[in-house]
Amino acid sequence: MSRASEDSNLRMLRARDAMDRGYAEPLDVPALARLAHVSEAHFIRTFKATFGETPHRYLQRRRVERAMTLLRSSDRSVTDICMDVGFASLGTFSRVFTEIVGEPPSVYRRRGPLAPVPSCFGMRWLRPSGETALSEKPGDAARP
Amino acid sequence: MLNTISITSLYVLDQDQALDFYVGKLGFEVQTDQQFGPMRFLTVALPSDPGHAVLLELPAPPSVSPEIAGQVRDLVTKGAGGGHLFFTTDDAHKTHAELKERGVDLPEEPVVQPYGIDFGLRDPFGNSVRIAQMTPPPSA
Numbered sequence: 601m602s603r604a605s606e607d608s609n610l611r612m613l614r615a616r617d618a619m620d621r622g623y624a625e626p627l628d629v630p631a632l633a634r635l636a637h638v639s640e641a642h643f644i645r646t647f648k649a650t651f652g653e654t655p656h657r658y659l660q661r662r663r664v665e666r667a668m669t670l671l672r673s674s675d676r677s678v679t680d681i682c683m684d685v686g687f688a689s690l691g692t693f694s695r696v697f698t699e700i701v702g703e704p705p706s707v708y709r710r711r712g713p714l715a716p717v718p719s720c721f722g723m724r725w726l727r728p729s730g731e732t733a734l735s736e737k738p739g740d741a742a743r744p
Numbered sequence: 745m746l747n748t749i750s751i752t753s754l755y756v757l758d759q760d761q762a763l764d765f766y767v768g769k770l771g772f773e774v775q776t777d778q779q780f781g782p783m784r785f786l787t788v789a790l791p792s793d794p795g796h797a798v799l800l801e802l803p804a805p806p807s808v809s810p811e812i813a814g815q816v817r818d819l820v821t822k823g824a825g826g827g828h829l830f831f832t833t834d835d836a837h838k839t840h841a842e843l844k845e846r847g848v849d850l851p852e853e854p855v856v857q858p859y860g861i862d863f864g865l866r867d868p869f870g871n872s873v874r875i876a877q878m879t880p881p882p883s884a
Contacts, residue, residue, distance in 0.1 A: 618851065621852050719858075719860060
C-alpha cells in the first residue's frame with residue numbers, strides 16, 4: 601500500500617460516511633465526488649474499487665436498510681418511510697426495496713419488531729447485501 | 745475470574761499523529777511512551793478512566809510482515825480495520841462544541857438516539873469514534 605492509496609481510501613471513506621449520514625437528503629454523485637476531492641468519473645471508479653460496489657448502489661442499500669429498520673420499528677406509513685429515507689417516488693422505492701430485500705415493504709413489515717441494537721451497529725450490519733444483490737441487472741451496477 | 749479491561753489495542757498509522765489526535769484533541773493522557781526494541785510502546789488513557797488504557801499500535805515489521813502491514817493500513821483507511829472507540833460524555837452538545845473549537849473534523853452534529861444523544865467521527869486513520877450522552881435508564 602502506498603500513501604497515495606491510503607489517502608484515496610480515506611477520501612472514499614469520507615464520501616461513504618456522508619451517505620450513511622445524509623441518506624435522507626437528495627445526495628448526488630457530483631456532490632459526493634466534490635466531498636472526496638475527485639472528478640465524478642474517478643469517484644465512481646475508485647469508490648467501486650475501494651468498497652466493491654458503486655456509490656449509487658451503496659446509497660440504495662443504505663436507504664433500503666434504513667427503510668427496513670423503520671418499517672419494523674415505527675408505525676409510519678410506507679409512503680412516509682419512502683420519503684424519510686430519501687426516495688423521491690414510491691414506485692422507485694417499492695421496486696428497489698423488493699429487488700434488494702426479496703419482498704415488498706408491506707410484506708417485510710409483517711416480520712415484526714427488530715431487536716434493539718445501537719443504530720450505528722445496526723447500520724453496519726443490517727444493510728442488505730445478500731444473494732438478492734446478485735440478481736441486480738448489469739445496467740444497474742454500471743449506472744452511478 | 746476476570747475483573748476489568750486494562751488495555752485495548754488500536755491500530756494507528758502514525759504514532760505522533762495519533763498522539764496529536766487522542767491527547768491533543770480528545771483529551772487523553774500519555775500513560776506509557778517508551779521504546780521496546782524496535783517498537784514504540786505507546787499507551788494513553790482518559791484522566792477520568794486511568795484503568796483503561798488504549799495501546800496506539802503501529803502495524804509494522806517485525807511484528808507483522810511488510811505485506812501484512814500494508815494490508816492492515818489498507819483496511820484501516822477503508823474504515824474496516826476493526827478500530828472502534830465508544831465514549832460516554834455528560835453533555836454531547838458541549839463536547840461537540842469543544843472538539844470543534846480544537847479543530848477536530850466533525851462531519852455530524854449530535855443526534856438524538858433511543859439510547860441518548862450521540863455523534864460520530866473518524867480518527868485521522870479511519871478508525872471510528874462515537875461519543876454518546878447516554879439516557880439514564882428509567883429508575884425501577
